[in-house]
Amino acid sequence: MDQLNLIAWEGRTQSDAGGISAQTAALMHATLGDPNTTPPRAGDPLPPLWHWAAFPPMAPMAELGRDGHPVTGAFLPPLRLERRMWAGGMLRFHAPLKVGERLQRRSTIKSVTEKESAAGPMVFVTVEHMIFGETFRAIEERQDIVYLPIPDSYAPPKKRPMPERPSLHRSHAMTEPMLFRYSALTFNAHRIHYDLAFAREVEHYPDLVVQGPLQATLLMQAAVKHKGRVPDDFHFRGVHPMFVGKSLEIMATEEDCALALVAGQDGHQGMQATAIWEETV
Helix, strand or coil, rough: HHHHHCCCCCCCCEEEEECCHHHHHHHHHHHHCCCCCCCCCCCCCCCHHHHHHCCCCCCHHHHHHCCCEEECCCCCCCCCEEEEEEEEEEEEECCCCCCCCCEEEEEEEEEEEEEECCEEEEEEEEEEEEEEECCCCEEEEEEEEEEEECCCCCCCCCCCCCCCCCEEEEEEEHHHHHHHHHHHHCCCCHHCCCHHHHHHHCCCCCEECCCCHHHHHHHHHHHHHHHHHCCCEEEEEEEECCCCCCCEEEEEEEEEEEEEEEEECCCCCCCCEEEEECCCC
């Protein structure tokens, strides 16, 4: 690939307006929330990571690629590698967002890096977001996006075992309705999450793929419930695809003022995360 052309995309910026209405918060709660609690109302704090539904991609149908993603070239660099995945990220929380308030997101492409792997070329794109409420900066966020060639067959990465003695253990059923609802709430049209024929025949997965952001949100929920408050920092990265039809196991172990969390299936990890609280209460 043209490395100079890739570098030219570094520093590009984009601004978006958004928000989570009380109705959308109720839909998020119906999908992800504790059924024994009421959904957050206008003016209530927005649960962490629900802001991923606040800035839906607005590409018209004519600007979607065959995988359902908006085609690249407007903000993200145009790459010939067809498999696009949100590999991981980091968030730092400064203040809570509120249900119903007007939000702003300022995004910058920080780096575009090409690498070679055993499976072929890879391109990593790092995007930084600053997210503001009506009166303050609320969240600093980094998203790591990886572009890969679609393989001829499914070749899973090496499996990593789940913790043997976790401090917490929760389980969430990963069903087709769950994946569909989360894709709808985040306006994510990537077909590997709802189109079984596409997932199997084009991207060569064995089944529908559980969204990385959904896994991260469930990990965050477990961390908040365990500690009783939102962490100051949250890091996560995907290490193995997770699939529909099996429960997603959430486990964590204590590490000083942090929780080391994992989400997994069949005894192996799908996502790793670390939640950090800088001060005790």
